[in-house]
Amino acid sequence: MNQQEQLDTLNDIRNIMNRSSKFISLSGLSGIFAGLTALVGAYFAHEALKTYAASGYGYGVDADLSIEFELLKIGVLVLFTALVGGAFFTYRQSRKKNLPIWDSTAKNLLINLAIPLISGGMFVIALLFTHNNALSLIPSSTLIFYGLALINASKYTYSDIRFLGICEIILGLIAMFNVGLSLYFWAIGFGVLHIFYGCIMYFKYEKGAGN
Structure with missing residues (x-):
């Protein structure tokens, strides 16, 4: 066996190990689809805030339940659309790589992703309906909890996800101290x-892999 054949064998072993320990069907x-969906959602949230805010656009005003429900509706639609698109492209990628879309690795990925996301979702709902004038903290809170979710799940997929999570947390922390610009950071x-x-x-x- 020559050196090139040895390298090919090592690459094959590494690929098999990655497939068994990491979810590599993420597309x-x-x-990209989730990002475009979020930008559209941010635009509608921006317009809603301009329409409903009592003293013009800004987070420093008391928001009534109408704007809270409007923003919640936009957030749910953005999340649902992004999840549907993500599921479609993930399924498409798994078919290309001839990999199962659901296995123990995918299960571990979803569990580790869901725990911080569900916790963050409950935290945001509590902010919306139990604290006055807490609207300004929601964009930063969602960024931080989402970043934690990505970091928590990154061990079961590409390491790039971890760096994305760190960036999300940093943006969320900055947004906490710049509440007037929270939507832009979001x-x-x-x-x-x-x-x-x-x-x-x-x-x-x-x-790069020729897909």
Whole structure:
């Protein structure tokens, strides 16, 4: 066996180990789609805030239940659309790689992703309906909990997800001290960063692999 054959064998072993321990059917197109969806949602949230805020656009005003329900509706629609798109592109990628879409690795990934996300969702709902004038903390809170979820789940998929999670947390912390710009930080975190990292993952793991 020559040196090239040895390298090929080692690469095959590494690929088999990655497939058994990491969920590698994530598609960069999922991130791009989620980012575009978030930007559309941020636009509608921006328009809703301008319409309903008592003293013009801003987070420093008391919000009534109408704007809270409107923003909650937008958030749910954005989340649902992003999840449907993510499921579609993940299924498409798993078919291309001839890999199962549901196995123990996928289960571990979803569990580790869901725990911080569900906790963050409950925290945001509590902010919305139990604290006055807490609207300004919601964008930063969602960024932080989402970043924690990505870091928690990154051990079961590509390591790039961990760096995306760190960036989301940093943006969330900055947004906490700049509440007037919270929506813009939210749009950067869920929109621009998703598109950026989606492009990186697509060209690194899909386009470069000849898919």
